[in-house]
Amino acid sequence: MGEAGKGEKRVDYMNLPCPLPFEEIQREALMSLKPELFEGLRFDFTKGLNHKFSLSHSIFMGSTEVPSQSKDTIKIPTAHYEFGANFLDPKLMLVGRVLTDGRLNARVKCDLTDNLTLKINAQLTNEPHFSQGMFNFDYKGSDYRTQFQIGNNAFYGANYIQSVTPHLSLGSEVFWLGHQRKSGIGFAARYNKDKMVATGQIASTGIVALSYVQKVTEQGSLASDFMYNHMTGDVTSSFGYDYIFRQCRLRGKIDSNGVVAAFLEERLNMGVNFILSAEIDHLKKDYKFGFGMTLGE
């Protein structure tokens, strides 16, 4: 206690906090800089039948982009209805979604023991050879986490992340793709203080990704992100802000590809949210605007 009064605590290396999972290492930057932008109308309705079970209905009408070889973007107007069911228990979570264009998503998260978690992620489609499934086994230790993944197409992956100081955690991952006989290794680091988070990731697939998030006021934070792909020579950098007010959440970002985007979620009433999404691509002259509503808790 006397040492804490001096303003400097001795670091207890035996009692480090548990780090974030490896795939969530860039969580703050991803949440601020990559909102779910859409074009068209989106309507979600969630109805709770029980305190554990809920159903959701969702409608989307708008254009989706089809990747094309030429410089022009091809937009195809699509519309679909999605029905979903969620079961939430402290130890078991089941989420299923069915869409009218023939896709089925399922997610299972099960706590087998206090420290061991099983996650299953599956996506089935009408088109042959496009379905995917992935099994994840997560083990959480006192100051480390490790995960083992098995996916279809003979995909095997493993990652490990460890806290080395109360603010810094380092991790690494390896993966192996059976069908293409490709393997890769990657390293990641995350430095976390009260008001800032800095992360870096480098992988043998030739990707370097850095991010930095700083909380400037109690309502808003700024984020920046840098990604370099050695294989294709792409370099992308983006800057954005994320403001959380009492009635709304506003995220905006500007990119080095000349893309400006904004995403607003505003609370009109208890359980009624209004969503606006805007994306302007100045170089390709592509403009996408969407609006929607979300009902339900």
Add this chain to the structure above:
Amino acid sequence: MSSSLSRRGRGEGEGEGVLGPISRSPIVVRGREAAAEAATVAKKLLRSTGKAAWIAGTTFLVLFVPLIIEMDREQQLNELELQQATLLGGPSPALPPPPPSK
């Protein structure tokens, strides 16, 4: 345009003997070319300024106008609450729960 002027000058005969050679002199020709180039540069400058103004204007509209509007609303809400707190003289009204953050 300059060729038709000089043709007219020559067609009129010796009455235009002063203006014809002047308009064909190198200084005047160079001056005319410089004016044409200046007009081209000014047109390009105007077009690129217009493009820059469009990009700056739409970017400001998408990125900052919603932020200004929301900050203004937040400030108004705070002032209203402060007013109500001082009017009632009691504890300030309970804050509504924060919006969902996905």
